[in-house]
Amino acid sequence: MSASSEQLRPLVQGWLPTQRWFAGKGRAGTVDVVPLAVLVAASPEVTIWTARVTYDDGSIEVYQLPLVERDARDEGLDHVLVGAYEDGDGLRWIYDALHDKDVTAAWLVNIRDEVRTDRLRFTNHADAADIPVDEPSLVLTAEQSNTSLMYADKAILKVFRRLQPGVNPDIEIHAALSARGARHVARLLGSVAAEVDGEHFELAMLQEFMTTATDGWELAKKSVLDLMAEGDLHAEEAGGDFAGEAERLGAAVAEVHADLAVAFATATATPEEVRDRADTMHARLEYALSVVPELQDVAPGLHALFNAFAELRDPLPVQRIHGDLHLGQVLRTVHRWVIIDFEGEPMAELSARRRPDSTLRDIAGMLRSFEYAGHHRLIETGYVPQLAYRANEWAERNRDAFCTGYAESAQHDPREQSVALRAFEADKAVYEAVYESRHRPAWLPIPLASLSRLAETEVVR
Ligand SMILES: Nc1ncnc2c1ncn2[C@@H]1O[C@H](COP(=O)(O)OP(=O)(O)O)[C@@H](O)[C@H]1O
Numbered sequence: 001m002s003a004s005s006e007q008l009r010p011l012v013q014g015w016l017p018t019q020r021w022f023a024g025k026g027r028a029g030t031v032d033v034v035p036l037a038v039l040v041a042a043s044p045e046v047t048i049w050t051a052r053v054t055y056d057d058g059s060i061e062v063y064q065l066p067l068v069e070r071d072a073r074d075e076g077l078d079h080v081l082v083g084a085y086e087d088g089d090g091l092r093w094i095y096d097a098l099h100d101k102d103v104t105a106a107w108l109v110n111i112r113d114e115v116r117t118d119r120l121r122f123t124n125h126a127d128a129a130d131i132p133v134d135e136p137s138l139v140l141t142a143e144q145s146n147t148s149l150m151y152a153d154k155a156i157l158k159v160f161r162r163l164q165p166g167v168n169p170d171i172e173i174h175a176a177l178s179a180r181g182a183r184h185v186a187r188l189l190g191s192v193a194a195e196v197d198g199e200h201f202e203l204a205m206l207q208e209f210m211t212t213a214t215d216g217w218e219l220a221k222k223s224v225l226d227l228m229a230e231g232d233l234h235a236e237e238a239g240g241d242f243a244g245e246a247e248r249l250g251a252a253v254a255e256v257h258a259d260l261a262v263a264f265a266t267a268t269a270t271p272e273e274v275r276d277r278a279d280t281m282h283a284r285l286e287y288a289l290s291v292v293p294e295l296q297d298v299a300p301g302l303h304a305l306f307n308a309f310a311e312l313r314d315p316l317p318v319q320r321i322h323g324d325l326h327l328g329q330v331l332r333t334v335h336r337w338v339i340i341d342f343e344g345e346p347m348a349e350l351s352a353r354r355r356p357d358s359t360l361r362d363i364a365g366m367l368r369s370f371e372y373a374g375h376h377r378l379i380e381t382g383y384v385p386q387l388a389y390r391a392n393e394w395a396e397r398n399r400d401a402f403c404t405g406y407a408e409s410a411q412h413d414p415r416e417q418s419v420a421l422r423a424f425e426a427d428k429a430v431y432e433a434v435y436e437s438r439h440r441p442a443w444l445p446i447p448l449a450s451l452s453r454l455a456e457t458e459v460v461r
């Protein structure tokens with residue numbers, strides 16, 4: 001027996017805003033809960049529910065909630081208790097099923113066996129032996145917009161929390177690049193989709209787990225800490241220089257771009273399409289000005305940069321890209337760099353995220369990230385001129401190394417498209433200014449400093 005929507009709704013209403021992946025924190029609205037399907041092969045029973053959140057401004061978000069129902073409290077699951085309800089015979093206890101090791105093997109068994117039910121479709125993209133159905137699961141504790149479970153060190157299941165109808169770019173790109181044997185992505189092992197009232201939703205993705213992987217942000221931070229500890233040494237003299245890694249990362253990103261160009265369509269943006277992109281940049285800046293008044297002084301210079309981009313006469317090739325590339329989206333294994341999380345810009349609609357775009361957008365994302373890594377330590381230490389000098393030096397050195405690695409692999413140097421590259425960088429930094437002012441106000445000086453640099457550079461085409 002399982003809870004009804006009415007029994008569940010008040011429990012979910014209280015629990016949802018406490019979840020890291022819930023994007024609507026602090027916004028007023030109402031929640032409806034609707035069952036999507038019962039998960040085959042799970043005991044106790046697991047129902048995949050959806051929570052449909054209608055905000056007071058009329059916008060709607062749908063979240064995926066796989067919930068397990070137990071007839072007794074399980075203290076080991078107290079930290080993921082959604083709530084309990086009375087069913088006449090006593091209390092029934094509802095937990096987030098992704099944390100319940102008694103049921104999480106069901107996702108893998110269903111993928112291995114390619115189970116199809118009225119609404120659910122499990123697909124095995126690998127061999128049956130590659131799906132580690134006997135391994136215990138563990139939820140990753142990283143701050144995430146989804147929920148990922150690792151099954152020993154064999155596979156990682158990413159369960160998408162926010163559902164939108166249509167093709168999920170993370171699965172789509174991993175499927176296409178895995179099929180090409182691409183070296184710099186984690187191999188796709190399986191996927192889970194749902195068909196509801198004629199609409200297609202993608203619920204989860206199973207991938208090869210990259211053992212020995214450390215994310216690029218952690219590695220870069222370590223390198224900067226080494227440099228800051230020895231404030232009077234240049235980056236190439238201090239221990240932990242990152243430039244070699246940055247160069248290899250540039251080559252890896254170029255290789256992924258080349259694979260994407262073969263796996264999906266490529267095109268050249270028309271002048272109107274370039275102007276459309278520039279219009280989006282102007283609009284993003286105007287919106288950011290309403291959230292971050294500190295942008296006022298740099299706005300004219302940035303509008304001038306976006307205008308210069310709009311007027312470029314060089315062709316702008318477009319293709320599928322990553323869309324949200326930064327050092328937190330790349331993993332270094334002992335063998336190579338691996339790029340993860342091809343979901344694209346988190347706030348955009350799915351269709352927009354799958355639209356071909358310039359590879360310069362990804363390159364700009366990485367350049368921004370080197371800037372962040374170089375300067376993050378100053379947020380903790382406060383402004384120390386010597387350390388600020390070192391931070392700039394580190395950022396410049398690694399931005400250059402990344403571009404050099406990219407250029408060697410791609411046979412064209414992104415630095416040669418300087419107006420477009422700087423426009424994409426500025427656009428990302430404007431996005432970051434809004435992000436930081438909302439989530440980490442202490443970090444706001446990082447994008448603001450970059451924006452004043454980008455706004456002041458004379459635009460030479
Ligand atoms: N294939 C993988 N192998 C090992 N760890 C991974 C893999 N994919 C993701 N991770 C880890 O999981 C974290 C979150 O993954 P990500 O795809 O960025 O999820 P989200 O979209 O929820 O942010 C990453 O920062 C990384 O540490």
Ligand SMILES: O=P(O)(O)O[C@H]1O[C@H](CO)[C@@H](O[C@H]2O[C@H](CO)[C@@H](O)[C@H](O)[C@H]2O)[C@H](O)[C@H]1O
Binds near residue numbers: 326372373
């Ligand atoms: O978590 P997401 O991948 O969706 O990205 C969001 O959060 C990122 C912060 O974790 C934010 O990235 C910014 O900070 C990073 C350091 O913490 C830095 O490496 C990135 O260059 C910088 O953009 C990202 O913008 C935001 O979308």
